[in-house]
Amino acid sequence: MVRSIQIDEAGQVRAWLEACSRPEVEAAIDGIHREIARVIHEVGPHCLASGNCCRFEAHGHRLYATGLEVARCVTICREEGRHITPEDIESAVLEGNCPWQDGRLCTAREGRPTGCRVYFCDPRLQDLVPELAENAHREVRAIHERFHVPYAYGEWRTMLREIMEQNPFVTAPPATSGRLAVPGSSRPRGLVDLRILVGK
Numbered sequence: 001m002v003r004s005i006q007i008d009e010a011g012q013v014r015a016w017l018e019a020c021s022r023p024e025v026e027a028a029i030d031g032i033h034r035e036i037a038r039v040i041h042e043v044g045p046h047c048l049a050s051g052n053c054c055r056f057e058a059h060g061h062r063l064y065a066t067g068l069e070v071a072r073c074v075t076i077c078r079e080e081g082r083h084i085t086p087e088d089i090e091s092a093v094l095e096g097n098c099p100w101q102d103g104r105l106c107t108a109r110e111g112r113p114t115g116c117r118v119y120f121c122d123p124r125l126q127d128l129v130p131e132l133a134e135n136a137h138r139e140v141r142a143i144h145e146r147f148h149v150p151y152a153y154g155e156w157r158t159m160l161r162e163i164m165e166q167n168p169f170v171t172a173p174p175a176t177s178g179r180l181a182v183p184g185s186s187r188p189r190g191l192v193d194l195r196i197l198v199g200k
């Protein structure tokens with residue numbers, strides 16, 4: 001059973017933003033990403049860049065991430081000039097996709113969370129994807145604990161929305177440097193939840 005999370009206060013959001021700018025935290029997250037990439041490279045899934053993996057409602061799945069992952073993605077995208085606004089998030093909710101999806105492509109490649117990195121629609125990976133997702137989530141959660149970063153886990157766009165509402169920093173025009181991202185409110189009927197898929 002997946003429960004939606006409540007991001008308590010702006011202080012928690014600030015803690016995520018600050019943590020994702022720490023080199024040791026970034027190095028730990030980067031290690032997880034590199035290991036995922038190594039495994040995926042070995043398997044060599046077929047990817048036709050259909051973009052369907054980011055059209056959540058249409059394809060019956062959802063993306064979840066931790067607060068740290070969301071903050072990291074938002075911050076990196078700001079730095080790269082791909083800042084999103086609350087209106088972008090609402091459009092994505094209406095369209096059933098991600099605010100960083102442009103046509104069939106992801107414009108948040110560097111910042112995207114582990115959930116995006118492990119997911120492929122290639123049927124050959126139907127067993128591997130949940131395993132990778134579960135392991136990656138466990139390791140990201142461990143980073144929250146190791147670096148004393150408040151832990152929350154939720155649906156991508158809901159997390160993004162709540163972070164934006166509670167921290168004006170992320171709604172401001174892109175700065176020359178900075179770091180932030182998100183998933184999860186109540187789950188519409190008929191959707192398959194990745195956390196359920198991975199048995200969490």
Ligand code: SF4
Pocket residue numbers: 053054063098099100101102105106107108109112113116
């Ligand atoms: S961050 Fe990129 S890969 Fe992940 S859901 Fe958004 S567009 Fe898709």
